[in-house]
Amino acid sequence: MNVRFIERMHPNGERVRAALDAAGVASRMVETIDPSPSAAAAAAQLDIEIEQVANSLVFNVDGSPVLVMACGGRRVDERRLGALLGATSVARADAAFVRLHTGQPIGGVAPVGHPKALRRIVDQAVARWPVVWAAGGHPHYVFATTFDELVRMTHGTAHDVGAR
Numbered sequence: 001m002n003v004r005f006i007e008r009m010h011p012n013g014e015r016v017r018a019a020l021d022a023a024g025v026a027s028r029m030v031e032t033i034d035p036s037p038s039a040a041a042a043a044a045q046l047d048i049e050i051e052q053v054a055n056s057l058v059f060n061v062d063g064s065p066v067l068v069m070a071c072g073g074r075r076v077d078e079r080r081l082g083a084l085l086g087a088t089s090v091a092r093a094d095a096a097f098v099r100l101h102t103g104q105p106i107g108g109v110a111p112v113g114h115p116k117a118l119r120r121i122v123d124q125a126v127a128r129w130p131v132v133w134a135a136g137g138h139p140h141y142v143f144a145t146t147f148d149e150l151v152r153m154t155h156g157t158a159h160d161v162g163a164r
Contacts, residue, residue, distance in 0.1 A: 001030075001046055001140035003030040003031060003033065003045065003046065003142070004007065006029055006030065006141065008029045009029075009141070010138045010141075011139045012103065012104050012110075012136075012137035013029060013097060013136050013137050013138050015103070015113040016029070016044050016110040016112060016137035017029060017049045017136075018113070019048045019110075019112035019113040020112065020113075020143065023112065023145075023152065025145065025149060025153055027143045029047055029136045029142065029143045030143070031140045032140050032142060033045065034140075035107065035139040036108075036135070036139055036140065037106070037108075037139050039053040039055050039072025039073060040073075040163040042072070043072060044140065048133065049077075049127065050071075050073040050078045051072055051073055051125075052071075052072070052076065052129050052131070052133060053072030053132065053133055053134075054069050054072075054104075054111070054126055054132040054134040054145065055069065055070050055071070055072050056069060056111055056135055057069075057070055057076055057109075058092075058093040058098045058101065058102060058118075059076070059087070059090055059091065059092060059093055059096055060090070060092075061081070061085055061089070061090050061119075062087045062089050062090075063071075064119070065093065065101035065102070065120070066081070066085065066095065066118065066120070066121065067102070067109070067114075067118045067120045067154070067156075068081065068113065068120075068121045069111055069120070069121070069122040070123040070125065070126065070161070070162065071123065071124035071125045071126055071128075071129075071132075071162075074112055074162050075089050075162065076163065077119075077163040077164070078091065078092075079120065080160075080161050080162075081101070081121070084121075084161065085119075101114065101116070102118070103137075104106075104135075104137045104138070105138075105139065106136040107139040108135045108136070108137055108139040108141065109135055109136070109137070110134060110135050110136050110141075110143075111134050111150055111153065112154060113137050116120070120154040120155065120157075121156055121159050121161060122147065122150050122154065122156045122157070122159075123143040123159070123160065123161050124158050124159065124160045125160070126150065127148075127158070129147070131145070131146060131151060132144070132146065132147070132150070136151070
């Protein structure tokens with residue numbers, strides 16, 4: 001693995017760490033040597049399969065943010081997501097929308113640590129892996145977790161929203 005333990009953390013990482021602590025998550029955040037702006041980059045640095053990266057994908061659903069945790073390399077079916085949520089409009093959010101609602105940059109969006117609660121969905125495909133890695137609020141920060149822990153810490157719901 002191409003990581004190191006974090007000595008001094010960016011404020012985004014501090015907020016994520018506080019949210020993890022509050023949720024009883026014991027996993028320690030680590031810093032990737034190079035940024036991990038994509039699931040492929042994170043997987044390469046962590047020496048894991050791309051599907052073991054739990055991507056935090058933000059969607060603009062009828063003007064409101066929805067965070068979907070999905071396996072790296074797996075596309076979210078926007079039509080299925082819209083049907084699940086009873087929405088008329090679903091689109092991947094742009095960088096400004098993501099930052100506004102999560103306080104974090106694309107490529108570093110964590111499942112927790114946002115300024116306001118978001119609706120969160122964890123794709124059921126994540127459950128195939130005993131351990132997955134999620135971003136920690138910054139493109140260099142990641143932490144290990146599990147499907148059950150993701151659902152619990154995010155107060156999310158599990159649904160199959162992947163493209164077929």
